[in-house]
Amino acid sequence: MKESTKMLLHYITGFLILITGATHLIANNLVGFNWIKDTLWYPMSQGVFLAAVLYHAMNGLRVILVELFPGSSSGKIISIILTVVGIIFFVFGLYFLLVIFGGR
């Protein structure tokens, strides 16, 4: 993947986090909006939230680490490690989402 595509995705996921994350915070913390958690599309939006935030976070970490430890091989190693960490957390989070919202 070209660097420009990775950064475009970084900005797109950032925007998606803004929307789905706001839903997450409002539905969980404001008692008057707790009904959002019972709607049909809430679990799907949380799945999108999980994927977007993990991509954004792992790519952000990759950018910081690649700048702090530059080198032709270090870039590849950092990318692989962070991709693996991201996938592990995504699978874990997805499993949890399915358990908690599996009824619907």
Added chain:
Amino acid sequence: MNRRENKLGILGWLKLRGYSIEKLMYVAQRISGVGIIIFLLTHILNVGLVYAPTKELWEPPGIIGKAVLVILGIIVVFHTFNGVRLILAEYGFIVGKPRRAVYPYKMTSLSGRQRLAVYLVLAVFIIIFYFWIMVAFNLLGW
């Protein structure tokens, strides 16, 4: 560090005196990003390891819980709205048009729409953070 190489390294990020406010926002964006990652990974594990989430899970009890919420509020709200400004700036939408470089020079990327966006980010930060604190300390009836 090889003295001849003369690289400031990560201390170069802390050199803020004499530069514009955008450099400070850049450092704050990085630090808040790393802070959010730490919270994010512990939050996913925390909430996920017990299947029925209740408020005690993501908010440790007592004063530590409240302190975590306040710090989290600062870094999340700042990172979000500064991020929106960065998306607009990094695709060249608010940095201004190229103009002839005539003395006294005016750097359009440090003035005009982009600088206005900086002030807007700070203003929106204050407003949204205020709501965050109100909700965190249960002062809002919503």
Added chain:
Amino acid sequence: MSEVRKIKFKVFRFNPAVDALPTWKVYEVEVDRGMTVLDVLLKIKEEKDPSLAVRYSCRQAVCGSCGMMINGKQRLACFTRVLELNSKVVVVEPLNNLPITRDLVTDFSDLFNKEKMVKPYIIRDDIEEMKNPTGMYLQKPEELLEYLQFADCIECGLCSSACPTYSTDHLFLTPMILNKAYRFSVDSRDKGLQYRLPIIDSEHGCWRCHFAAACSSVCPKGIDPAKSIQLLKKIITSAGIFKRMRKKEVQLTLRPHAAEPPT
């Protein structure tokens, strides 16, 4: 009444071939109104310490040779008036983040190598026209304005020294080079953006800029490299690529050949 003041100059001294550690030498100089830091350094060389190494040339802010840290900020020594600094002690050091050759002289070879990698010349495909020119390449005033500001760069290196990314990442294509890449890529006479893409759109290319804008806040010629880098990002993301990448055969070693002398 002349405004003569005695100002202390704390100057960084380091000879990597001989010294293990750098030292600071303090010189007290009588400074008149209008004297620049370069005037003072040359006066020190003349009267007090001829061993001080300073790089300078035009002394009027057009050659870009005398960049150094003056009171903690990147400035051109010939462009900075001592009394305008408003300080009893002036600290003079070589530019940050560049290897020190000696005293106040830094090594620019890394920057110049990166400049070659980014092909800083007009790349075209009409070889016949370039070998045997029949006329000029016309350019409208609006097309000229798109890159004129960025062409004024004197390559002083202050921007690259100030960049927070360059302070940790020695592979980063510095603001000075990215500005040059944009100046040529957006020039209406140039068709070579696709050849610069592999180096600009790389892991240490323009995407390692995060708009800290330290470069623009120190640029002495009003270039605004932060702006040119963000505009560069705009033209290389997908939409820009489809518009700019024309599938024409262009020789990579393309440079306009000098006209053959008449025989």
